[in-house]
Amino acid sequence: MTTHTSVLTERYLLSPDMIADPYDHLDALRDHAPVHWSPLHHAWLVTGYDQVMRCLRDPAVSADRVRPLMDAVPQGAREDAERAFGILSRWMVFNDPPQHRRLRQVFQESFSARAVARYRAFTEKATRAVLARRATPGRTGDLLADVAKPLPALVFARWLGIPPTDGPSFWYWNTRVADLVLGTAQEESEYRASLQALVSLDDYLGALVARRRAEPGDDLISQVLREGRVGDSVTEEEFVGMLTQMAFAGGETTSNLIANTVLALHTRPDQLAAVRAEPDLAQGAVEETLRLDGPSKMSIRTAARDLDLDGRTLRAGDRIFLVTAAANRDPARFPDPGRFDVRRSGATHLGFGFGAHFCIGAALARLVAVAAVRTLVCDHTGLILADPGRPAWQPSLLNRGLTALPVHY
Template identity: 55%
Template sequence: MTAATVTDRYLLDDDLVADPYPYLAELRAAAPVHWSAVHRAWLVTGYEPAAACYTEPAISADRISPMLAQTPLELLSPEAARAFKIMAGWMVFVDPPEHRRLRAVFRGAFGARQVRRNRPMVQAAVARLATRAGAGSEVVDLLTEFARPLPATVAAAWMGVPVEDTGMFQRWAIQVGDLALGAVQTPEEHERSQRALLDLFDYLRGLVRARRAAPREDLISAALANGLVGESVSEDEFVAMLTHVAFAGGETTSNLIAVGVWNLLRHPDQLALLRAEPDLGPVAVEELLRFDGPSKMSIRHVREDFELGGQRLRAGQRLYVVTAAANRDPARFDRPDELDLRRHPNPHLGFGQGAHFCLGAPLARLVAGSALTDLLAAAPGLALAGGAVRWQPSLLNRSLQALPVRL
């Protein structure tokens, strides 16, 4: 097969949203770095070129500036312009050295040891939500009753959001996630999600000022204790980053849990293995991230001409780093299309690499690992209910619309 024989397909076609892997495998085998006329972007599907994209200086993570270059702020409504400015401050869209300056605010706050201190809170939230998911009904939607609220509940508590505000915080975080990940489908949904981002920013700014006056044992207080907010990082920059933290870990982790449970229930041998050996939880999370992770790709822009995988990429072109394909590259993984919870080593790209390696990876691993093992222990009869599941039509996310299960 050659690049010329590969059909250039729209990645949001229904069959590719449901199961992108066979087509991505064809594309990767023919052209690991492929120009897609349909998407007007390079699709990077091979493991080695995809990994290189995270450290290549000629590639930029800034998705906001190119959009603003096409739509100047003065042509937007005041609300839209303010939302764009907030998103432009998210670390995921900022290149070094600015990225290092911003990330330094959270130095130590997301460390594995600090995250492990939250394990009792995670276990309590898992137990509470597992009980609620099974209350009064044999069939429940595990996504809305468990996988989605759990990470949001943990994130809210960790950030220091008062219990009485948790529901409101969760709604904002979910709507902001829909905006950032391209899940909004109508102008009304876009406006609602944009409003949620502004409301979340204003709320978190008030919380930051409250924690500055009276610190507590939470993420915001720990970050403020570094002394960088107000010095090398402005308060508005800090609050903008917190709006990203509020949704990013929750959305990614909820999809990891939901899709992970779906895959385990479709692979009864691996499900039985995890039930028998719950200590495999951390290794299982890594394999679920590799096999069918919550992020299908990340978007980059070419800052200056360079070569990648034998192709000449030009400044200004768009780049899709398709981690869903790279994580199944047979040149890097043995039996890549098999789910193997004992897989080791497992150098997947589910959390990225380099400067943009996911800041919240330790917390996502903790929450997902606890959710999977504790849920399986609490629900020995867990099984899929109904027919084929429905998927969200998203280029970036691998996310279910619902996950009906029997408990």
């Protein structure tokens, strides 16, 4: 058992200074005790790379957190919650094996690198079209709103088979669902809007599945239906529920990954110059952002039964925060971990998770983010940050996303 004698002052992870820059505190926390009980958060904070990996592999650590999400809903909004949380219970990310494996297998082939590569030409064309329309040289704008949000929305809508005329409603529902899942909904009215959005999204995708059964197309839904697993290994209700997860996860994560990578490069002139000299290093820039300042700070788990971790006893029912934002900066795993290096190689980061819960959409997110970053960096050499001071970040425990990224194109 490791002995830790230093004193650590607890910091609330949703305080404004922690939202702005959590990394010094997370580094100190990991150095103090990589498995730490936080009375302030009523949870174990797991910050060491090896310890997070152990949790991601251990069946005693459960991904089921629908109940805690429901417990956070204000009493006045509970009557709207039953169906919405039934939908969330069908999300892969909230299920453990063997349920998780059964649900995931339905999409496995559709999300393979080979299948996703079919969208490369469309993604590159969409990137050029969005930038030509939104990033006119000499213009001042918000890169998040102009590029980082609409580009993944365009690609993911095409991939799911969402008709362009349905796009505005579809992405409004997704934004409200994100408020619920990421914990940014605070007021009762916000919870009500988020719960209703999830139900509306489920209704819409259910109708779209029925339409694709009658009129198959070249999209994810049609492909999965052709494979014959819906109605066999999963019910249609489960399939539609999982589609709501795909719709939510794809846009939010990829938008933040694009914006965070552009910010990282434009605050490090040497790395920006390296990518401009070798455009293929855009891939390295995206990977280094996933490691150092990625769109996900942590994931929440629950101890399904008592377990020992790094000499500490975690009891059944305890909440566990797997703080990948700290694990990805662990000096025991990454040399010079605070340095952003587009040529870094070696240890695998946990920006997309690991093992059974490795992000199934990672290949598509990478495809879109790399196309956007390469084009922004190499074809828009006049782009500069309009406000290079401290950026503003969304107040979320789980995700790391900017509220805006003002730039001069």
